[in-house]
Amino acid sequence: MNNFRYFFIAVLSVICSVCLSNALAKSFNVASPDGDLVVSVFLSEQGVPMYNVKCQGMDVVKPSPLGLVYDDISLNSSLEMVSVSQSEKVSDNYQMIAGKRKDCHYSANKRTVSFRNSSNNQLDIVFQVSDDAVAFRYAIPGAIGKRVSVNKENTSFAFPSDAIAWLHPMSVAKSGWCKTQPSYEEHYSIAQPVGKPSPMNQGWCFPALFKTHDNIWALICETNVSGDYTGTRLAHDSTDGIYKIDFSQPQEHRGEIDPIAPSVKLPFVSPWRVIIIGSKLDAVVQSTVMTDLAEPSRVANIDFVIPGKAAWHWIRYGDDSATLPFADSYLDFAEKMKWQYILIDSNWDQFIGYEKIAEFVKKANSGNVDVILWYNSNGPWNDAPMTPKNKMHERDVRRKEFALLEEMGVKGVKVDFFGGDKQATMQLYYDILTDAADFGIMVNFHGTTIPRGWQRTFPNLVTMEAVKGMEYCTFEQKNADLQPQHCTILPFTRNVIGSMDFTPMAFNPGIRAVNLKTTLAFELALSVVFESAVQHFTLSPDEYQLMPDYVVRYLQDVPTTWDQTVLVDGYPGQFAVFARRKADKWYVAGINGTNIAKTLTLDLSFIPAQTGAVLITDGADRTFNKTELKAGTFSKLDIELKPNGGFAFVTK
DSSP, rough: OOOHHHHHHHHHHHHHHOOOOOOOHOOOOOOOOSSSSOOEEEEEEETOOEEEEEEEEEEEEEEEEEEEEEEEEEEESSOOOEEOOOEEEEEEEEEESSOOOOOEEEEEEEEEEHHHEOOOOOOEEEEESSSSSSEEEEEOSSSSTEEEEEEEEEEEOOOOOOOOOHEEEEOTTTTTTGGGGOOSSOOOOEEETTTTTOOOSSSSEEEEEEOTTTTTEEEEEEEOTTTTSOOOOEOOOOOOOEEEEEEOTTTSTTGSSOSSEEESSSSSEEOEEEEESSHHHHHHOOOOHHHTTTTTOOSSOOOOOOEEEEEESSSHHGGGGOHHHEEHHHHHHHHHHHHHHEEOTTTTHHOOHHHHHHHHHHHHHHHEEEEEEEEEHHHHHHHHOSSSSSSSSSSHHHHHHHHHHHTTTOOOEEOOOOOOOOOHHHHHHHHHHHHHHHTTEEEEEOOEEEESSSOHHHHHTTEEOOOHHHHHHOOOOHHHHHHHHHHTGGTGGGGGOOBBBOOOOOOOSEETTTESSSSSHHHHHHHSSSSSSSEOOOOOOGGGGOOHHHOOOOHHOOOSSSEEEEEHHHHTEEEEEEEEETEEEEEEEEOSSSOOOHHHHEEOOTTTTTEEEEEEEEEESSSSEEEEEEEOOOSEEEEHHHHHHHTEEEEO
């Protein structure tokens, strides 16, 4: 009995010692499984939760504040660190229908720290560090069901003073055409010094790409954002390279109807703040952390989600082209190209009507083509006049519309003009995706926010715009002039975080009143350089005559979803070369974003040596050129890229 008592006292002593050390703790570390990434968490002298991040011993994020303020309860200073959990391994294996990789594996080390203020209010911060990313989120314990308003995040990211950044400006709410902004449709600020204020005084959008003097790359974003919170961005003021989380502008979406501060129900867990990090840019490109940390699929049966390629009339012919003659012409084109879809854009309800659209769907289906229809997201939050409108923002009306589309055999919707990131807007996205899934409808969001891990949670979300895409190249010549460079930034920023509906590929350089600056092979390469589960190509039926047979076959066969993605070479704003694999076939494509010819030597040794390949490049006088490559001859491939040119390569 005495021995047992001594043993019990010894164990209790150890437990008390651990508890005491936790209560007195001032700092701790969390390392990635491979040890290259290390996060240090500590309290400042003022009781501010702080963290910093090192990669291979080099600073990526300098000491930066964390914390929240809710219901005027400050949990961002004068805190004490009361406990720190032991390191815990977390892992997940899952498959994606869309994206850069089919089979995804996540492995990370996790620790949770608890802070309290003098009133005994508690804030937990959960850190998870994988080999390619640092992620953290807040948790507020409390009475079940009680609601509080999160008035401010103290989250910040302090970068070394010699770092540079590729940043997308946030636009002014209710600005732009018919008050449809913000919709993430600006050109990037390229390789700018950190700390430079945003040009529109509204901060910077996610994702934000940084490069340190030590050649460490970091991409900041957020994931697993739902209607339980608001979408965030980086604030306008970034003095000394300290970028802070900011909430929406008051005028966004429905304006004063929707508060800026998210209302959350306790106990509450915030979205993940994510920093993708690597000593090579390929680590950023290949990361799947945006979906690794997202909620698993809410859709039980996903058989109706079928990625593919779509013909699309609007880019060439505008708002008045949703007519049966145009629809029939593009349907014939889609059948020739063996594409899976045709998108009928805005005003189809006026120019064609529901009855004739139903007949058109049957006609398209007889040729193995399915139909996607455009919708205005409105409510009263913008002045966009295109129809159908007032069909998507009220649940009963929306579900009635989806039921009708299901009966007609329509496979997807393109919903446009959201204009904001408030909590109510996040909830609208979730509601549309939820209801669409109930009726077997795929969704493409335009005039939209960025994807925030949603393609895992809702596999019926096949793509999102949130990019200054091809349509802008047709509006103004200056946009067309900037397109080559712009396209070499997007694969390292916007497209890293989810499918991107840029709507690429025009072979006729004269489009509307604009002349494109890109070559034919540049445009062809975008079918691989850009990832989108449904690719809406801007080719028109008359361009069929511009394509030699081997280009037609290439565009008939090129996938829109991938088993593996590799960044072969590239630098944002200069050039990009991507390799993507589907089953045992590799597609490699590259673009030159400069007006100077570029010679590249590409390491393709990862492609099996026993296969041959077809290389498509730019020929003379705006033509294509085809070269047959024998097996074993291209482990090192020399490529000559014309100014604003490109190439496409596919194994046999």
